[in-house]
Amino acid sequence: MSRPRKPELPLREGVAASAVFCPPGPWATTAAFLAERLPRVDDWAERLARGDVVDDDGRAVQEAYQPNRRIYYWRHLATEPDVPGAERIVFQDEHLLVADKPHFLPVTPSGLYARQTLMARLRHRTGLADLIPVHRLDRETAGLVVFSLKPAERDAYHRLFREREVEKVYDAIAPWSEGPWPRVVRHRLEEPDTEQFLQMQVVAGEPNAETHIALVERLDGGLARYELRPHTGARHQLRAQMNALGLALVGDRVYPLLQPHENPPRFDAPLQLIAREIAFTDPITGEPRRFSRATIAAT
Helix, strand or coil: CCCCCCCCCCCECCECEEEEEECCCCCCEHHHHHHHHCCCCCCHHHHHHHCCEECCCCCECCCECCCCEEEEEECCCCCCCCCCCCCEEEEECCCEEEEEECCCCCCCCECCECCCCHHHHHHHHHCCCCCEECCCCCCCCEEEEEEECCHHHHHHHHHHHHCCCCEEEEEEEEECCCCCCCEEEEEEEECCCCCCCCCCEEECCCCCEEEEEEEEEECHHHEEEEEEEECCCCCCHHHHHHHHCCCCCCCCCCCCCCCCCCCCCCCCCCCCEEEEEEEEECCCCCCEEEEECCCCCCC
């Protein structure tokens, strides 16, 4: 039995419709079902009244519950933070779009963020509903993110990152150290099974994180600018490895000490880590691709 075709529903402020299947059950109303299925949303009755929940044909769903069908809604968070800073499109052709992401802006929807994400902003700005990132940056990190425009080509670009066939260069600001520089650092990073789960830990064992680090310039205030070239892609690799050297990045709220979550979040002390360059051989066209942005000053 073939899977039902997903209807072509429009983007709303760059956010694509999310699907929910309605199974047989005791719910008298669609609002009651949705409140149980997605309890973190507290305004289902209002959304239904506005016509913001639709069926496969894009028609507003009625209040009476009907099982064995899919319904659709657009993720919206009433308390979503307004992230400062504007994204910049630095390249676009028929295959790829490369954007320069500001600090604090998530790449994709998660947690507190739906419309205030790089993907949603770019979809809204360009009208390209199939725009999907082929890699990630942490919310706190600024810099270049590559998007695929065509679903049929997406896996080829994902494969580049999975198989480490991408050259990446970052700028970082951290305390000055005599070094020696440049150097290659190798660590084994693992996620701890503790309340500090956000922090990657350096442990004994075969290294799974490798980065080439060079000192670029000494700055005022006991700081320096470093160039980081990761050869692997462990989570928080650059932040965790610099911290392991005693050189925690300026503005890092995770290393060396995990800071408490702030709600609403603050946007006044950005992590000094920027994805400056990215290069690879395009798996679709065979062309060498290299994208770059300007180095920022310490803030």
